[in-house]
Amino acid sequence: MQLVRQKEQKALHGRRCTAGSRGRAGVALSALLVAALGTACGTSADSGGTPAPPKGGKSAEADAGTAGGAAGAAPADRAERLKARLAAAKKWKLDKPPLEAPPAPKPKPEISTRDGFEVEGHEDLPPVFTAIPTEDKVVFLTFDDGAEKDPEFLKMMKELKIPYTAFLSDYLVRDNYAYFKEMQAAGVTLNNHSLNHRYLPALSYDKQRAEICGQQDAIQRNFGKRPTAFRPPYGNYNEDTLRAAKSCGIKTVPLWSAEAFPNRMDYREWDRDLHPGDIILTHFRGREDWGSSMPELVRHVMKTITDKGYAVARLEDYL
Ligand SMILES: [Zn+2]
Structure with missing residues (x-):
């Protein structure tokens, strides 16, 4: 896959900051x-x-x-x-308060599949992308899976007013739907990350469809809303994945351009930096998984984002 960042992003409809x-x-x-x-x-x-x-x-x-x-x-x-x-x-022991995002763009940016990320016949399938085309100095935070359910995390994000988006796998979420209901009530969109977090390209179309559409149903049943965004486990997909996702109502497939850990950020791009519109991946994981609590993770990732002059915006405002 081509990992060189597209220098020219199409359709920069993002709203500009107003002087004054x-x-x-x-x-x-x-x-x-x-x-x-x-x-x-x-x-x-x-x-x-x-x-x-x-x-x-x-x-x-x-x-x-x-x-x-x-x-x-x-x-x-x-x-x-x-x-x-x-x-x-x-x-919450942040060195600096998070920067405030500019107003949501009107109209929303035109999203297309990143070069090198296409499958056969992609023009009729949901776009796969790692960043949102915008000139706003914003990035987007996304949390995957759903293993850790730390009440302090919910409180922290709410009080700091940091928007984020969740991509959930039911096998990790089903022991505590109430936790994610509270998240949803705070304005967080709950999206699809498949039922059981399998490596999808190894599965038949029907099995992939069961994983993706099954999670659509689970989220609708438990949270009352059908997702429109799907992120394949590990970021791996093939044409069947996207066809199956489309068949049960998925409109977009956001991947990521940076991944946050409690002590570092891994970047997809050659310059190892953040860019306007970058989508950041991290996970609902706590001390058992990686030796740090979720608030510690948030402190670290927010320091990186704020020190670089970025605000965290709401992904749904741009999709
Ligand atoms: Zn995952």
């Missing part, structure tokens, strides 16, 4: 607060998580609103939100 959005809020803030607004525009569409407490009869959620709504937020409200973010960062 940072200065407006900066006026009343200390140098520290201004610095914390960061480089991801600071136009704070608070995607995901719990909104800040209501202030003056008008909730911070109403200010942040849907994508772009925050642009009209009063500087005082933005300062309040920033203070809350700094407090959350301190509580």
Whole structure:
């Protein structure tokens, strides 16, 4: 497979940062607060998580609103939100608060299969990609499998307002659906990672279909919603995989361009760096698996992301 990053990404419809959005809020803030607004525009569409407490009869959620709504937020409200973010960062022992993502792009980017990742007849099948074409300085966090169910992780992500997406395998999830229901209630999209995490290219079309469509049914049955995104276990797939996935409602197949571990990041690209729109893979794993808790993992991956000047955006806003 060709692993050289496509220099020219097609269809850069991603919304740009607007000049001035940072200065407006900066006026009343200390140098520290201004610095914390960061480089991801600071136009704070608070995607995901719990909104800040209501202030003056008008909730911070109403200010942040849907994508772009925050642009009209009063500087005082933005300062309040920033203070809350700094407090959350301190509580969860992050060196710096996460940068806020710019508003969701309108229209959404046009997603196509990465060069070298096509199968026979791919034009009629769901696109397979490792990054989202955008110029926004954002990356996307995805958590796979579902083995570790750490309540602290749910709390941490909610309080820090870090959006993420889950790709679940039922054999690991079924002993505690309630945990993932709570995740879903916090705004996280639960996607398909197959029933039993098999190496799919070794299976017949029918068996692959049972693995993928069976997980569609399991998620619909337990969480009330049918996924539209599927990630094959280990990132391995063939034409049958994509045909089977399409047949049960899958629209996109997001892979990843970087993989986060508790103490390092593995990069797919030759430059060993993050790029706008990169999808980051990591896992629901805890101390038994890799000697670190999920909050420790999040601290490490967020340090890398924030130090490089990226905000974490919600993948579904771009799909
Ligand atoms: Zn997996």
